[in-house]
Amino acid sequence: MSAMRMTGPVCGCAECVEHGVANEPQRRVPADAHFGKSRLIHGRELAAWLKAKEQTFAQLRQAIGPRGRRGQMERLVVNLVDEVSL
Ligand SMILES: [Zn+2]
Numbered sequence: 001m002s003a004m005r006m007t008g009p010v011c012g013c014a015e016c017v018e019h020g021v022a023n024e025p026q027r028r029v030p031a032d033a034h035f036g037k038s039r040l041i042h043g044r045e046l047a048a049w050l051k052a053k054e055q056t057f058a059q060l061r062q063a064i065g066p067r068g069r070r071g072q073m074e075r076l077v078v079n080l081v082d083e084v085s086l
Pocket of ligand 1: 011012013014015016042043
């Protein structure tokens with residue numbers, strides 16, 4: 001995994017405010033077919049990313065079991081997923 005930081009500074013522009021992410025740090029996403037290099041997302045894209053992450057965490061939590069029961073495994077998985085772009 002590269003040492004590239006996965007988050008950027010808080011943006012807080014009008015679009016970020018509109019999508020409820022005015023206090024969230026921007027998130028780095030990998031290069032794709034449309035954008036040739038990795039970039040920081042904000043606003044609508046950041047809101048969608050955070051929602052997807054939340055849903056993934058919820059699914060993971062369900063799969064892992066109740067909080068604390070396997071605390072160490074849970075931390076490992078959550079940390080790993082946090083470093084992977086969804
Ligand atoms: Zn913004």
